[in-house]
Amino acid sequence: TSLDRRVERGKLSAEERVHTTGETARDQVVEHTFKIRNSGGAPLTILKVVEPPNLEILSLPTSLAAGEAGEVRVRVPLLYDKPGALLKQIVLRTNDPATPEFVLELKILSTEYVAAKPGYARWIAVQHEKRGTISQLLAATDGQDFEVLRTSTPPPGITSAIAVATKEPGSPRTWTVDLTLGDDAPVGAIVGTLLIHVTHPKQKIVPIPLSG
Numbered sequence: 001t002s003l004d005r006r007v008e009r010g011k012l013s014a015e016e017r018v019h020t021t022g023e024t025a026r027d028q029v030v031e032h033t034f035k036i037r038n039s040g041g042a043p044l045t046i047l048k049v050v051e052p053p054n055l056e057i058l059s060l061p062t063s064l065a066a067g068e069a070g071e072v073r074v075r076v077p078l079l080y081d082k083p084g085a086l087l088k089q090i091v092l093r094t095n096d097p098a099t100p101e102f103v104l105e106l107k108i109l110s111t112e113y114v115a116a117k118p119g120y121a122r123w124i125a126v127q128h129e130k131r132g133t134i135s136q137l138l139a140a141t142d143g144q145d146f147e148v149l150r151t152s153t154p155p156p157g158i159t160s161a162i163a164v165a166t167k168e169p170g171s172p173r174t175w176t177v178d179l180t181l182g183d184d185a186p187v188g189a190i191v192g193t194l195l196i197h198v199t200h201p202k203q204k205i206v207p208i209p210l211s212g
Contacts, residue, residue, distance in 0.1 A: 010044025010066070012094055012102045013037050020107040026083045027205040031058070034072040034104050038064035040096070050091040054080050055106075057090070072104060079207045080193070083112040113203040115141050116177075116196070123181045123190060123212035131183050136208060137165060138175040138196065145172040146200040155192040155210060157185025179208070 015035040024030060038044040044064045051057055054076060061070035076088060088106040096102075121134040140146055151160040158181055165174040177196055190212035195205050 008041035008066075009098065010038050010042050010064070010094065010096050011040030012044060012064075012092065012096060012099065013039040014102075014104065017103065018105040018107065021109060023109050023111040024078065025203040026078045026081075026110045026112050027203050027207070028078055030076045030078060030106070030108055032074055032106055034074070034090075035069065036061075036064075036072060036092075037069045038066055041066050045095045046092050047095060048093040050093070052088045052090070055088050055090070074106065076106065076108065078108070078110045079195075079205065081110060083110045086110055113140060113142055113144070114138055114146060114198050114200045114206050116206050116208060120209045120211070121179050121194070122210075125181055125185070125212065129183060131180055133178050133180045136177045136179065136196070138177065138198070138206060140172050140200060142202070143172055144200055144202075146198050147173070148175045148177065149197045149199060151177065152195045152197065153192065154179075154194050155190055157182045158190075158194070158210065160194070177208075179210075181212070 019032050021030060043066065046062055049057060049060060056075045058073035058075050060072050064070050086108040090104040092102040093100060094102060116136045116138050123132050125132050138148060148162050158179055161178040163176050165176045167173050190210055192210050194208040194210055196208060197205055
């Protein structure tokens with residue numbers, strides 16, 4: 001008679017494979033720690049990690065002994081994602097032949113309390129020709145009144161002007177922010193994100209992606 005021998009292997013498990021946040025203002029940074037464990041009977045090696053855009057792996061074990069626990073710490077700055085329901089999947093590829101890919105999911109509801117329309121600015125211009133101005137209209141989505149304080153981080157050659165668009169007694173104000181590409185702006189691609197600083201109690205920054 002032959003004896004069946006059980007081959008010991010590493011096996012990755014997690015306390016939670018999916019973590020869901022509630023409503024989170026889109027100017028916040030979400031950090032979360034996934035707690036993982038090698039629940040198998042042999043050492044486990046994490047060979048590769050595949051992370052989605054705009055997610056940073058802060059810490060991650062490269063190997064776990066049998067029974068050993070570890071942590072996967074991640075960070076997501078929401079400013080650089082579109083608002084709405086976000087799904088961030090982290091794929092851990094291991095030396096476990098039965099389950100070579102182990103997926104952790106972070107579900108985030110990125111919420112705009114101050115929304116800008118159109119919410120982006122794109123120019124196509126020639127240096128020393130006519131200036132181009134693109135206006136952003138800012139309004140609270142929850143009826144709160146707020147003030148626009150300033151803008152920051154514009155690329156070279158772009159200026160901004162802030163003004164109240166509507167101001168009616170008992171109603172929240174809306175604002176305009178005019179973004180102007182100067183006729184002496186440097187030649188080259190327009191790349192960056194303009195940050196509009198506001199006083200809304202739930203959201204302090206409204207990002208405007210710039211391109212052209």
